[in-house]
Amino acid sequence: MTLETELITTIFNGLSFTLEERKLLTRSFEKLHLPKHSLLLKAGEAVYEQYYVAEGCLRTYYIAPDGKEHTVQFAITDWWISDYTAFFNSSNALMHIECIQDATLYKISKNDMEQLYHHMPKLESYFRKKMERAFASFQKRIIANLSQTASERYLNFINTYPNIEQNVKNYHIASYLGITTQSLSRIRKELVQG
Amino acid sequence: MTLETELITTIFNGLSFTLEERKLLTRSFEKLHLPKHSLLLKAGEAVYEQYYVAEGCLRTYYIAPDGKEHTVQFAITDWWISDYTAFFNSSNALMHIECIQDATLYKISKNDMEQLYHHMPKLESYFRKKMERAFASFQKRIIANLSQTASERYLNFINTYPNIEQNVKNYHIASYLGITTQSLSRIRKELVQG
DNA sequence: ATAGTTTCTTACCATAGGTCAATTTTTTTC
DNA sequence: GAAAAAAATTGACCTATGGTAAGAAACTAT
Numbered sequence: 464m465t466l467e468t469e470l471i472t473t474i475f476n477g478l479s480f481t482l483e484e485r486k487l488l489t490r491s492f493e494k495l496h497l498p499k500h501s502l503l504l505k506a507g508e509a510v511y512e513q514y515y516v517a518e519g520c521l522r523t524y525y526i527a528p529d530g531k532e533h534t535v536q537f538a539i540t541d542w543w544i545s546d547y548t549a550f551f552n553s554s555n556a557l558m559h560i561e562c563i564q565d566a567t568l569y570k571i572s573k574n575d576m577e578q579l580y581h582h583m584p585k586l587e588s589y590f591r592k593k594m595e596r597a598f599a600s601f602q603k604r605i606i607a608n609l610s611q612t613a614s615e616r617y618l619n620f621i622n623t624y625p626n627i628e629q630n631v632k633n634y635h636i637a638s639y640l641g642i643t644t645q646s647l648s649r650i651r652k653e654l655v656q657g
Numbered sequence: 658m659t660l661e662t663e664l665i666t667t668i669f670n671g672l673s674f675t676l677e678e679r680k681l682l683t684r685s686f687e688k689l690h691l692p693k694h695s696l697l698l699k700a701g702e703a704v705y706e707q708y709y710v711a712e713g714c715l716r717t718y719y720i721a722p723d724g725k726e727h728t729v730q731f732a733i734t735d736w737w738i739s740d741y742t743a744f745f746n747s748s749n750a751l752m753h754i755e756c757i758q759d760a761t762l763y764k765i766s767k768n769d770m771e772q773l774y775h776h777m778p779k780l781e782s783y784f785r786k787k788m789e790r791a792f793a794s795f796q797k798r799i800i801a802n803l804s805q806t807a808s809e810r811y812l813n814f815i816n817t818y819p820n821i822e823q824n825v826k827n828y829h830i831a832s833y834l835g836i837t838t839q840s841l842s843r844i845r846k847e848l849v850q851g
Numbered sequence: 852a853t854a855g856t857t858t859c860t861t862a863c864c865a866t867a868g869g870t871c872a873a874t875t876t877t878t879t880t881c
Numbered sequence: 882g883a884a885a886a887a888a889a890t891t892g893a894c895c896t897a898t899g900g901t902a903a904g905a906a907a908c909t910a911t
Contacts, residue, residue, distance in 0.1 A: 839898090840897085840898055840899075
């Protein structure tokens with residue numbers, strides 16, 4: 464599949480473009496492959512790009528001053544990933560992005576993004592709606608962290624993201640849920656035994 | 658101050674509008690006053706509007722199945738508030754919005770919002786950026802919840818939102834931090850004594 | 852001001868989840 | 882497919898925070 468076809472049929476599936484617009488789109492994105500275990504981004508680096516995940520699995524994580532890792536976001540097929548706080552502010556990353564399963568990504572720079580917004584308001588609309596959904600899901604997660612037990616959050620996670628669960632290690636899940644791997648292990652045992 | 662002047666000079670401060678656009682803007686917003694202790698929104702209700710806070714203080718909170726309250730968001734002057742998950746999806750509220758200090762609000766419906774976006778792409782841009790900042794701050798909060806102790810989160814809160822702290826009760830802050838009022842009380846004691 | 856209500860604090864015990872260390876299981880690599 | 886490395890589990894113990902209950906302090910309204 465050509466980059467152009469992929470862009471039109473998968474990433475912006477649902478939107479229609481003129482020939483001119485297709486060219487602009489294709490020029491703005493770049494395809495890349497990333498092997499498992501590699502780092503797409505390190506804390507401290509400038510963040511100029513965001514990435515669309517066509518294939519594979521990645522995670523964004525923060526390393527606290529005490530050295531502990533906290534997974535902020537996973538991304539699988541059809542999700543976008545970056546250190547968005549840094550991306551939006553054109554500042555340096557606070558987080559790392561690690562490839563968990565061999566991935567194919569389409570990257571676009573913030574500058575090209577702004578160009579696209581300018582030429583195609585429908586893209587601004589597309590990304591605003593994407594932001595709205597992300598906002599809603601973050602809010603849901605905050606509520607979950609405030610109101611649920613670790614066990615409830617785990618069940619919720621594997622029900623909501625069965626496709627992610629298959630791709631990641633338990634310690635990734637634990638660091639996403641805000642518990643230790645030992646606690647997660649005990650929770651899983653508990654659930655099996657009833 | 659007229660509604661129009663207020664809209665132009667405070668809410669959308671920084672943007673410039675034609676006469677036509679000003680009219681459209683003014684028609685879309687409605688001013689309202691809300692007394693302390695009243696509910697702007699109850700869980701279960703349909704959410705058609707979002708609100709700009711010109712004056713006062715409000716909070717959005719979720720009541721968990723066990724009856725406990727969890728504060729998701731505060732809003733003071735120049736913030737927007739709604740049950741955004743419900744607002745974006747045109748679904749029913751999961752949360753309550755309570756007025757904590759007598760408030761003056763400007764409300765706008767989702768429909769009128771869409772109209773404005775359509776006629777003025779710069780507004781879509783304005784709100785996309787607003788969403789980006791909200792996204793970043795939610796992410797920051799998730800990281801804080803995952804990586805910090807209750808005491809650290811409290812210090813962080815009073816440093817980051819000194820203007821909010823003045824307006825709210827300790828139990829509001831506790832429910833925002835995800836701890837009990839007793840724990841917050843112990844933390845405050847600890848901080849005073851050293 | 853005084854009574855009533857709401858909010859905050861304190862004390863004591865309970866518990867979810869963390870820590871450390873050892874062991875088993877699974878995955879990777881040659 | 883054997884050895885090495887990584888991940889998951891388990892047990893014993895610990896700690897931060899929760900639950901309950903009572904009293905103190907701070908507002909509110911007459």
